[in-house]
Amino acid sequence: VTPNHGPAAAMGCVLNGCSPGLCSVVLHESSDSKYWACLAPCRDPIASVNLEYLTLAMQTLKLDGRAPFFSLEPAPAADAAPREEWLQAKMFQPAWFEGTSAGEVMFQADVYLKELSMGEHPQPVVGMRSCMDMCQDDGDEE
Known part of the structure; x- marks a missing residue:
């Protein structure tokens, strides 16, 4: 807390x-x-x-007229690079939200949800399934 x-x-x-x-x-x-x-x-x-997060969200609404947004996107050069070298870039909207405490929490939550979906952690909700679980149900071996 x-x-x-x-x-x-x-x-x-x-x-x-x-x-x-x-x-x-x-x-x-x-x-x-x-x-x-x-x-x-x-x-x-x-x-x-958490008042710090709340004030940042309210400030975003006041200044930019929208809720803050975060996404991991393919890096611009990723299309030309070999798959092993693909990188991802952090995308914050508005851009000033990057570097804030709430922006960092949004980034960490996004990464964790992606890890959950790929089966890297036990599912926290009964019945929630990862992509790997679904592939196994379909009979895919990879």
């Missing part, structure tokens, strides 16, 4: 009673049907948000 005291302080908020800085975002509706949000302390890590 990442402490939220630093990001909260940067937003002008104090997280009293939050240990280790766990907080959630609470949505309120005013009498004229307008909505506003505030931070509230919480004790359950499952209900907690």
